[in-house]
Amino acid sequence: MTYPFAAIVGQDEMKLAMILTAVDPGIGGVLVFGDRGTGKSTAVRALGALLPPLNMVAGCPCNSASADAVPDWVTLADDKIVSRPTPVVDLPLGVTEDRVTGALDIETALTRGEKAFQPGLLARANRGYLYIDEINLLEDHVVDLLLDVAQSGENVVEREGLSIRHPARFVLVGSGNPEEGELRPQLLDRFGLSVEVGSPSEISDRIEVIRRRDAYDRDPAAFADKWADAQNDLRARIVAGRSALPATEAGDDVLHDCAALCLALGSDGLRGELTLLRASRALAAFEGAAQATRDQLRRVAPLALRHRLRRDPLDEAGSTIRVGRAVEEVLA
CATH class of the missing domain: 1.10.8.80 (Magnesium chelatase subunit I, C-Terminal domain)
Known part of the structure; x- marks a missing residue:
């Protein structure tokens, strides 16, 4: 169970930036730089749980909104529309290019002798969020991939006899510690919003952070119930903002x-x-x-x-x- 977004103490600027991308994903993502242990990862994952679910084709690996939008390389066993949570996909450091973009499905190739595409993280993140912790430590070749996809909104794979395209539109959220290195200017420019976060300076705020986190760790379900009304109110405002x-x-x-x-x-x-x-x-x-x-x-x-x-x-x-x-x- 995810920590409730509405229960995060302080960090108003970070929360505002993420809410704005939820209202208008076209803003271009959020970069969060700051100290360790300031709630950066918690806020990203909490936002995914806060957002209203998406309608998508049940068998589509790219979260397509309708059967007409499903890529032609996808074979659907079931094309009914289902409601699922907004995807929040982690892109770990050290990830390979094949894992990001997708590659040949080796198992299908060996067992059936057929070429099939195994979608990567970019397909899973379509219409959702792609989160990169310690983004300033990301390898250059992965940064180049992300720049290409961020520009076009499409993932193109041309290798091993495959020629695959699929939509890859997502809100990119990156976090990191500025003491561990700077971000490449080309990637930095792709973020719409940037936030600087720090540890709370008021004793009362620090006490409240400890109190809420301790209550959540001891009984996540009860803590979520306590904050359900605040979560629903915030979700309703985001939905109303999208409509307006x-x-x-x-x-x-x-x-x-x-x-x-x-x-x-x-x-x-x-x-x-x-x-x-x-x-x-x-x-x-x-x-x-x-x-x-x-x-x-x-x-x-x-x-x-x-x-x-x-x-x-x-x-x-x-x-x-x-x-x-x-x-x-x-x-x-």
Whole structure:
């Protein structure tokens, strides 16, 4: 039984970032950097349990929403639509390329003499979440694979006489400790939102973390029952936000603010503006507002921009401080 998302103490910025990707998966994923033991992995797995289940074809390894969307290499024994939890797939360090993308099914080849495809982690994560702990230690060849798939939304396997394609659209969530190395810029840019987490500094918060975790470890079912109402309320708000998102507007003033902020911070490309816009709109939809405003923009700016800043040798301030400074100057 998974620890309830609503029961996580503090870490409001991390929880907000994950909720925004649940409302709008197109934001582009979440990167969480911080100390060990701060609830990074707990939050990711708890979010998967919080989200409403997906409707998918029972026999499809890619979690296809309808029989028409099932890849042509899949032979269905049963094509009925079933409801299953949103997939949250772990991608472990040291994983092989075949395990990620899929490869020839050796057992079928040996026993039947037929070429068959054995789907990998990317197929399992389609329409869900792909979680990588210690992402800054991930091997370069796996990073290159993820970059290709993140760009196209499709996994392509051309090897061992196989030519396979299948959709691979997922929310990428990475976590790590910055003391153990930095992330490659190409992969860093693929994350829509970035969060910095730390251990609670207030004694009362630390006590509450211990109290809740101890209660969960002693009786997970009773603890889940205690937080069921809060979980259901949060799930309902996410579902309502998803429904409201297509009709949620962002005026020209918000677009101007997005561009002005990114120019002031010198962020490369236009992904910063687009992420700011989507995150502001997702927050407005989650909060039941018909239109994104400067208030939402202020709150999501650190999430969307702190990992997109160039290093400034003349400015020793951290990225969060630099973003906050720009917000105050541009949005004053």
